[in-house]
Amino acid sequence: MLTVNNVDVSYGDVQVLKGISLDVKDKELVAVIGANGAGKTTLIKTISGLLKPGKGSIIFDDQPIHGLPAHRVVAKGIVQVPEGRLLFPDMTVKENLEMGGYLLSGSQMVANNLDMVFELFPVLKERQKQLAGTMSGGEQQMVAVGRALMSSPKVIMFDEPSLGLAPKIVQSIFDMIVKINKELGITILLVEQNVKHSCQISDRAFVIENGEVVLSGCGCDMLENEHVRKAYLGL
Numbered sequence: 001m002l003t004v005n006n007v008d009v010s011y012g013d014v015q016v017l018k019g020i021s022l023d024v025k026d027k028e029l030v031a032v033i034g035a036n037g038a039g040k041t042t043l044i045k046t047i048s049g050l051l052k053p054g055k056g057s058i059i060f061d062d063q064p065i066h067g068l069p070a071h072r073v074v075a076k077g078i079v080q081v082p083e084g085r086l087l088f089p090d091m092t093v094k095e096n097l098e099m100g101g102y103l104l105s106g107s108q109m110v111a112n113n114l115d116m117v118f119e120l121f122p123v124l125k126e127r128q129k130q131l132a133g134t135m136s137g138g139e140q141q142m143v144a145v146g147r148a149l150m151s152s153p154k155v156i157m158f159d160e161p162s163l164g165l166a167p168k169i170v171q172s173i174f175d176m177i178v179k180i181n182k183e184l185g186i187t188i189l190l191v192e193q194n195v196k197h198s199c200q201i202s203d204r205a206f207v208i209e210n211g212e213v214v215l216s217g218c219g220c221d222m223l224e225n226e227h228v229r230k231a232y233l234g235l
């Protein structure tokens, strides 16, 4: 469904992604794990069309998408929940959600998707008039996820959704990602430093180090891997 082939990305003279290849199949939940600075956000931004690969290709539903502007990538059905959530803090919850539906063709579709998001997250319905910036960290993550769902995506890419959240909330965020994958049938690419949780919930996982894939396999096998255990789980 989504294939990244041998992609290089640089910031000026500094090459950050070095021939990265990975693939995500329809309805799969795939994790990309790696330490701080490994190139995870750069990968997501590149798939999103915010950065252009110097080399390689990105294919979605049999069509190349590298080189497309970001709004066209969203229109094709790939949306990201960015690192740090990036909400509009001075806008209400409802206004933030509506921003996610700006590419939809009719107001009826926006209304339908809003109903779907409110059904999934009843707390957002209750708090729809609250300013997003005054919500708790976990609630803001729900708004960010709701905003992504507003565009009727086929694929959602999550960039470190658990970052900065209390351990109790982290579990509920991972549960929500599984629910979106299993119940709504949306394909997921999950980028995380939380190796344990993300391997547990993923079908497959890729480990990236210094902009390269060094390991890949089924999510549960990854937790048994000697290198993963030493380097990421401190075992």
Ligand SMILES: Nc1ncnc2c1ncn2[C@@H]1O[C@H](COP(=O)(O)OP(=O)(O)O)[C@@H](O)[C@H]1O
Pocket (backbone or CB within 6 Å): 011, 014, 016, 034, 035, 036, 037, 038, 039, 040, 041, 042, 043
């Ligand atoms: N806008 C930028 N300009 C220059 N270097 C950057 C920029 N963004 C990220 N980098 C560098 O690219 C590398 C990978 O960053 P990033 O993709 O954010 O990693 P991760 O998300 O895995 O922590 C890091 O060394 C980082 O300093």
Ligand SMILES: [Mg+2]
Pocket (backbone or CB within 6 Å): 040, 041, 042, 083, 159, 160
């Ligand atoms: Mg990052």
